[in-house]
Amino acid sequence: MRAIAIINQKGGVGKTTTAVNLSAALADLGQQVCLLDLDPQAHSTLHLGVAPDDGEGTIYHVLIGDTRLSEVRRQVTDNLAVIPSHLDLAAAEVELAGEVGREVILRDALADDPQDYDYLLIDCPPSLGLLTLNALAAVDEVYLPLQPHFLALHGLSKLLGTIELVGRRINHGLQLSGVILCMFESGTRLANEVSRDVDEFFAQDSNGDCPWANTRTFHTRIRRNIRLAEAPSFGESIMDYAPHSNGAHDYRLLAKEVMAQTSAIVGTTTTSRTRQFQTTR
Ligand SMILES: Nc1ncnc2c1ncn2[C@@H]1O[C@H](COP(=O)(O)OP(=O)(O)OP(=O)(O)O)[C@@H](O)[C@H]1O
Ligand SMILES: [Mg+2]
DSSP states (O other): OEEEEEOOSSTTSSHHHHHHHHHHHHHHTTOOEEEEEOOTTOHHHHHTTOOTTSSSOOHHHHHTTSSOHHHHOEEOSSSEEEEOOOTTHHHHHHHTTTOTTGGGHHHHHHHTOOOOOSEEEEEOOSSOSHHHHHHHHHOSEEEEEEOOSTTTTTTHHHHHHHHHHHHHHTOTTOEEEEEEEOSBOTTOHHHHHHHHHHHHHHHTTTTSOSTTTTOEEOSOOOBOOHHHHHGGGGTOOHHHHOTTSHHHHHHHHHHHHHHHHHTTBSOOOTTOTTOOBOOOO
């Protein structure tokens, strides 16, 4: 299983849109996918048409130790399952503040879960709090969605510092393995400049052994597409809502790139922390 957290502490950059539609695209390509919604806003949950407060339990109940992942997981399509979130999850940060090992609760819950998937994607909240730390402790890889505007890289050092610290102290082998440019407006000078800045930024460290030494920007740019913004209100992924739209096309291409990346990674289980990434820029 490849476990990937989609993280950017900046709000509104395309984390949820990417988590949902990349999951759906991978599922459409025959992969078994589980999307874990770790954001109290529960946007991924709602986007996939699952009601967060239908009384069946959410990731909140798993984190506070009331239940197991298998009890709250919902099957959305044959290949796609979701572990829903709820506004209650906002309280978990406070409730778990005094708990020993609070950063690894999710990791342990996943380790106890007998269900295996090809991909586990985690949609994270726009913060670097306890929920995001739990995601970082539980995954092998991080994808960073960026919206190309002039502050796109602002705050990136804080995020990289957090990834580095979690990689050193809790989760050896954690890698920032991809940058996804979202809401891309290809004709604009700004979009192209930001995309070049991102490449240069990560190229500086490409020879080190830090978690972003092998980071690559995906070739696929997710273009701004109104269908992607409409789909959540219908409770459908873009693959169901508008399968012929540019949005569906872009996420399908991205899914293929993600799958091609898999073959470049040696040893892809959550328990194998010794893997080497052989992706090239
Ligand atoms: N490629 C796109 N084209 C058009 N609209 C988009 C695109 N990607 C995202 N959006 C819209 O932009 C808004 C923010 O996107 P999204 O919710 O995915 O960001 P986020 O990073 O998850 O936000 P938050 O930090 O609040 O969780 C949403 O209304 C979404 O529908
Ligand atoms: Mg979101």
